[in-house]
Amino acid sequence: MSAAQHINTIDASSAKMVVDGVSKRFSLGKGREIQAIAEATFTVEENEICTILGSSGCGKSTVLRMMAGLETPTTGELRLDGHVIAGPDRERGMVFQAYTSFDWLTVRGNVEYGMRINGVPKQERRARTQEFIKLVHLEGFEDAYPSQLSGGMKQRVAIARTLANDPALLLMDEPFGALDAETRWHMQELLVDIAETANTTMVMVTHDIEEAIYLGDKIVFMSSHPGRVHEIIVPEFKQGKRYVSKEQVLGLDGYGDLEKYIMRLMQEQGSKDER
């Protein structure tokens, strides 16, 4: 068995999310433009964790922001459950690198905020809030304020708050980028646990190869200038399984080969960017 399968054909018929021939140009003023994304086509399947990996500036965040409906594609379209994405919506929850908890609300207040706005009855709201606080292991901290929490705990609040809105898709832009290595490791394992427990479809932007391989059921590798989907990689060495233990994945036959392969892709991109 090889370490990875490289997908060349896209089957959009059963996909949860379809990024279909999407390009994006930004205006830089005075008639100047930048082509951030030239052509991007890929799918995300139901319950999949899809990681988007690539060097800085290759357009990862732009693709994610288009999935969220925060940017409009210049050409092409994005579809969630067959519906074209036309703007931000509760069905797509986003977690950013910067901590985005409301400082004036407690952990409980933060997690139940969206449900309160959406008129979820109090009893149901309280029960779901507790369920998601438990999911991210923050029991006992319900009445704490974000300023009393560590970076990893704040990010767990952000994840619980987003999941409590029951999104069809969880979008994350380098959510663990600001965390120290040990906390990051725990958060990655927690995310796999959440994906397994809550059956959530997730898309995560990262420039960390290890994170992309450990978390990704599928890795969308992007190249830069302009941003394109260079390769879609399925880490076959995991044999379709998810492992909460990251150590176990890093020790599997095939992990090292895929890591080396992706490192080479990154280096090729790096030397192309320098030219």
Ligand SMILES: Nc1ncnc2c1ncn2[C@@H]1O[C@H](COP(=O)(O)OP(=O)(O)OP(=O)(O)O)[C@@H](O)[C@H]1O
């Ligand atoms: N609002 C904007 N206006 C103009 N250019 C933009 C805008 N947003 C992104 N860009 C440009 O589009 C390109 C892709 O940016 P993007 O942030 O998507 O890349 P990225 O891969 O997420 O980078 P990083 O890993 O550094 O966050 C870059 O050249 C960036 O300067």
